[in-house]
Amino acid sequence: MAKRNAFYAQSGGVTAVINATAAGVIEAAREHGDRIGKVYAGRDGIIGALTEDLIDTSQESDEAIAALKHTPGGAFGSCRYKLKSLEENRAEYERLIEVFKAHNIGYFFYNGGGDSADTCLKVSQLSETMGYPIQAIHVPKTVDNDLPITDTCPGFGSVAKYIAVSTLEASLDVMSMARTSTKVFVLEVMGRHAGWIAAAGGLAGKTDEEPPHVILFPEIAFDREKFLAKVDQAVKDYGYCTVVVSEGTRDAEGNFLADAGSVDAFGHKQLGGVGPVIADMVKSALGHKYHWAVADYLQRSARHLASETDLQQAVAVGRAAVEMALAGKNSVMPAIKRLSDAPYSWEIDEAPLAEVANVEKKMPREFISEDGFGITDAGRAYLAPLIQGEAYPPYNSEGLPEYVQLRNVAVDKKLDTFKLR
Template identity: 65%
Template sequence: MINYDEGDKMSQTNAFYAQSGGVTAVINASACGVIETARRYPAEIGTVYAGRNGILGALHEDLIDTGEETAEAIRALRHTPAGAFGSARYKLKGLEENRAEYQRLIEVFRAHQIGYFFYNGGGDSQDTAHKVSQMGAAMDYPLICIGIPKTVDNDLPLTDCCPGFGSAAKYLATSLREAALDVASMAKTSTKVFIMEVMGRHAGWLTAACGLAGDGPGEAPHLLLFPELPFVAEDFLKRVQETVETRGYCVIAVSEGIKTPDGKFLAESGLRDAFGHAQLGGVAPHLAQLVRDRLGYKYHWAVADYLQRAARHLASRTDVRQAYAVGQAAVKLALRGRNAVMPTIQRLSDEPYRWRVSSVSLAAVANQERALPRHFITADGYGITAEARRYLEPLIAGEDYPPYHKGVPAYVRLQLISVARKLPAFTG
């Protein structure tokens, strides 16, 4: 067991950092913020270990020694997409029903003198970090747990925005603007309807961001379909037909999670993912076929899928800075003894855009989802309001290009050197 003096509980101890869930273009910027900041406090933090494949790295004692990485390599994380240490969709169950996994985490932390736990993820991850803090207390183990926000869905509560969202939003708005120009140029004799499917199971933030592709009356996208509002096929088809007849073509952005009026996902496949969420089967081709069958228009559809969350070449400068800042803030909060909290982005003004980092308790954000507010959606349900634009535009502002080599981005690959195991294999 690690022994700490009463007045110096967290001195000379190690830290553990893990990435969780779907990765983003800037989650490594948060990792960079954590590791670089920790290295500036060698008297308080010894080694920063990272979990190989997220929380699974802790459960299976598969730890990576980030101290073996050069300062240059860690710095390059800031412009490298995806999860440099590996991520996983793995949800720990409740403390009472699955106590063994939480006990295992504490045992691994104890074996490697880990006193700080930084968990970089969305709502489920914040819940895990909160439960681990509770288990640490229950086992009388001195542990500071900090959640670090990350999600392209932008659906964590009590933070103005989530790192990862701004860059995905910028990519989608840019891609849809470019695709719309393509469709418009060919609409006379070819494609009349283009549909782009974006992420967003319950929250339509990315769909709303697609609205930034056009900035004038009648500009594409012409229709946005949000998961917050029921999808009514007849009304949708009527709007598509009216748009084609008026504009010559119709460009649509749709959330993967739109539902019928009875609450069923339009494209639910019947499968479940690792978190127990319904696996969605592709709403864009479903809508495209509906348009073809009912209206007879030639169509094209696209699913942005991983592209929207991996596009570091087109990252938002605001997003990169905020991702780094919450990683940096996580370490500083931990060093101040702030347990079971998550750094947040607090907006101070829209014009000029100003923000700062604050914090909230993990209990307040765990397993919570923030939907797109109704006042961000136009009265007809198919567009975004001026208020939504004021909120969204600063988040996609600025460019932060990675270095290029031979015409493509130069991204870092870490050494990922493992730490020797000290415990028996986990069989729970």
């Protein structure tokens, strides 16, 4: 059978290790050069496929591809472009198949979260009806850790490590000034519907006295009076209070505390910053001096503090995606299966996309303390192994990480221009 090429694209917000997954895909494909031709990457994610803006990764050296494992960001560009349903915009899906056909692409590796899983599923379904079968493999990635079936999502372990370390270090700063100045520190972290990242802040301390003293989860309805009482008591007992708050914290009616009144390209509500909302609440109600910070892009791009466990898993799912495609698999996702907590061990399993797409995995209630403001021993047992090990990038003589910048050579176009909606 003639060799077919592969298409790889990155979707949504990037992580500290999404490029490591790209390296896993490309390296595995090169090892099977007798069965896979070239690996084309989409410039700016799925938009690159729709506009036939493809990157020829064969123009990159083995050394450059290997260097992706320690380089943050999205090497080929990413996007937040959600394809509508087949009924609403069949033309876009047909365009994808046309591009794949024009460039002899038989393997589709889409590296992202829940929305990309849905796109991957639809492409696999449509390709069969159009008579040009595509083996569509979704490769998991999301700092939110909210994909189902997989024990964890590559990208989460590193952001969890960053938040745990930042919570600890900032708390030591606040504690040193608590007698004379700042009493409350608020750290806002990502997590629209699931509180996994906020929960990671709980790894900073093990006792009530240690920070964080309060964690606010999207899964627990925000109660203003209970929250303020908890903060005030922590200040009285310990001299200061550290709060880790998820951006998706909601009130009892389900309203985001920081709803900015707009939506992003995926149709998700834009959140306007819950950190200052919480900090102002503390100031006005309790009078405590405060500081707040938003981890924002820093948490998901902090490759200098990546988890070794996360790095290994990011590479593994990329390689597994290629092996699954070569085994004839379609419409599946390599998933991480936990075998034990201590010692931590895991393996790669297989998840059907029909059970992954459009399903969010939230924090189990048993991982959240009874009062709703912390994590339990079960939550700690789940989280702790994911931040284990250090995977430092190489540093140059000027004291900065040595990251790679790919050449990203474009592939010649063969089709007419396609206008995005």
